[in-house]
Amino acid sequence: MTAALVQLTAAQAGARVRARELDPRELFEAYRQRAATDELNAFTWVAEAPAAAGPSPADAPLGGVPVAVKDLFCTEGVPSQAGSRILEGYRPPYSATVVERLTRAGAPLLGKTNQDEFAMGSSTENSGFGPARNPWDRARVPGGSSGGSAAAVAAGLAPWAIGTDTGGSIRQPAALCGVVGFKPTYGACSRYGMIAFASSLDQAGPLTRDVTDAALLFGQMVGRDPRDSTSLKFPEPVRLPHADSLRGFRLGIPEELTGTEGGVEPGVRDAFDRSLELAEKLGAAIEPCRLPHAPHALSAYYLIAPAEASANLARFDGVRYGLRVDGEADLLTMYSRTRAAGFGLEVKRRIMLGTYALSSGYYEAYYGTAQKVRTRIAQDLHAVFERFDLIATPTSPWTAFELGAKLGDPLQMYLNDFCTVPMSLAGIPAISIPCGLSDGLPVGFQLAGPAFSENRLFEAAFALERAIGYDGSPARG
Ligand code: GLN
Numbered sequence: 056m057t058a059a060l061v062q063l064t065a066a067q068a069g070a071r072v073r074a075r076e077l078d079p080r081e082l083f084e085a086y087r088q089r090a091a092t093d094e095l096n097a098f099t100w101v102a103e104a105p106a107a108a109g110p111s112p113a114d115a116p117l118g119g120v121p122v123a124v125k126d127l128f129c130t131e132g133v134p135s136q137a138g139s140r141i142l143e144g145y146r147p148p149y150s151a152t153v154v155e156r157l158t159r160a161g162a163p164l165l166g167k168t169n170q171d172e173f174a175m176g177s178s179t180e181n182s183g184f185g186p187a188r189n190p191w192d193r194a195r196v197p198g199g200s201s202g203g204s205a206a207a208v209a210a211g212l213a214p215w216a217i218g219t220d221t222g223g224s225i226r227q228p229a230a231l232c233g234v235v236g237f238k239p240t241y242g243a244c245s246r247y248g249m250i251a252f253a254s255s256l257d258q259a260g261p262l263t264r265d266v267t268d269a270a271l272l273f274g275q276m277v278g279r280d281p282r283d284s285t286s287l288k289f290p291e292p293v294r295l296p297h298a299d300s301l302r303g304f305r306l307g308i309p310e311e312l313t314g315t316e317g318g319v320e321p322g323v324r325d326a327f328d329r330s331l332e333l334a335e336k337l338g339a340a341i342e343p344c345r346l347p348h349a350p351h352a353l354s355a356y357y358l359i360a361p362a363e364a365s366a367n368l369a370r371f372d373g374v375r376y377g378l379r380v381d382g383e384a385d386l387l388t389m390y391s392r393t394r395a396a397g398f399g400l401e402v403k404r405r406i407m408l409g410t411y412a413l414s415s416g417y418y419e420a421y422y423g424t425a426q427k428v429r430t431r432i433a434q435d436l437h438a439v440f441e442r443f444d445l446i447a448t449p450t451s452p453w454t455a456f457e458l459g460a461k462l463g464d465p466l467q468m469y470l471n472d473f474c475t476v477p478m479s480l481a482g483i484p485a486i487s488i489p490c491g492l493s494d495g496l497p498v499g500f501q502l503a504g505p506a507f508s509e510n511r512l513f514e515a516a517f518a519l520e521r522a523i524g525y526d527g528s529p530a531r532g
Pocket of ligand 1 (some may be wrong): 174175176177199200219220221222223224225252360471472
């Protein structure tokens with residue numbers, strides 16, 4: 056029975072609960088058992104039972120289908136550590152708005168998922184709680200930073216999950232694990248209760264088995280929240296996609312993000328090209344386009360994100376949360392000992408980079424220039440969307456790599472984000488869908504559109520997903 060349940064998508068399972076054909080407690084228990092015996096280190100905490108607070112599952116839009124939540128979302132009374140030892144055992148007194156919304160819509164919390172510390176990384180190896188593993192090959196990384204969420208969904212340890220994406224952290228692990236990952240328009244989902252990395256970039260979004268599940272979950276996450284002043288009212292209802300063709304879609308292929316300069320592997324490029332052929336057969340008009348400033352996106356991102364992080368992480372000082380290492384009589388020594396012991400190597404690197412980029416003599420040269428580049432990238436995209444509805448690129452230049460392969464070389468690790476960072480800087484929505492395998496490992500296909508084009512994105516991704524006919528079941532074995 057459990058095995059059969061796990062074959063259902065979240066939308067299918069929810070529909071059965073709402074039709075009173077499936078007992079939501081049985082569904083929860085099936086996933087709870089799988090999550091509790093997780094061999095991928097995808098979870099940092101697993102619930103014992105659905106929280107009492109939720110509505111009656113059979114009457115709720117999400118039908119009682121449990122959701123796995125990235126560690127960095129504050130969840131009331133439950134460890135919320137952002138993958139960091141400095142927050143070990145921290146149990147917040149409130150939940151993030153998106154988590155609260157999902158609970159109210161009938162998706163109880165299944166567990167918290169592993170991640171790179173403070174969402175800094177592309178492999179989940181920077182977790183303070185040990186690396187997560189890729190269910191397609193356990194010697195390989197699941198991507199990051201939402202690697203635990205991606206691995207859990209791919210392996211059928213969770214029906215669906217949420218993560219956060221600052222420069223690619225939903226889309227890239229989704230690609231490497233062969234699931235759907237969606238980064239919404241900046242401001243579509245409230246950031247309240249998300250432990251902040253880079254506030255002008257951070258967005259919450261779903262990681263799911265298919266596009267329908269992504270639209271369904273996202274539809275319950277969106278909305279203006281007075282507790283996040285950058286959140287916006289979503290301009291239209293979020294619809295479940297039905298398109299069976301791409302007629303009328305003009306699809307731009309940015310040369311700068313699809314060529315070998317970004318290091319796109321041949322196997323990835325092949326899978327990408329095959330999907331473009333399918334898109335053309337479905338009626339899309341496909342043409343190359345240019346994003347001249349996109350190759351500078353990584354450099355701009357790796358100044359802006361660390362700069363914001365260096366400010367956001369100042370609050371972890373041993374006084375209010377988590378770890379404290381005493382400094383005898385001296386407060387400053389307590390701060391520095393706590394931060395030296397609690398933060399990992401990559402987090403320290405980012406704090407130093409960010410502090411340097413913001414220092415008075417260099418502010419204009421580094422942070423100021425990066426902000427100008429960010430504007431140029433947004434303008435490039437704006438211009439492209441006058442001629443095209445959507446753009447398409449591979450999500451990640453490569454497939455899942457072996458644990459340790461890039462850990463000692465930060466610049467190599469940062470290249471993971473080559474294709475995903477431009478959309479983050481511009482605040483536009485982008486989705487990664489699995490588009491096949493290369494040497495037995497999943498490849499992600501990324502579609503992006505203008506701000507608030509979510510419904511169009513889901514339609515296009517849905518039509519393409521059906522044409523691709525990807526089979527993710529080997530990872531659930
Ligand atoms: N890999 C990128 C980084 O390390 C993106 C992370 C993210 O989106 N949170 O910053």
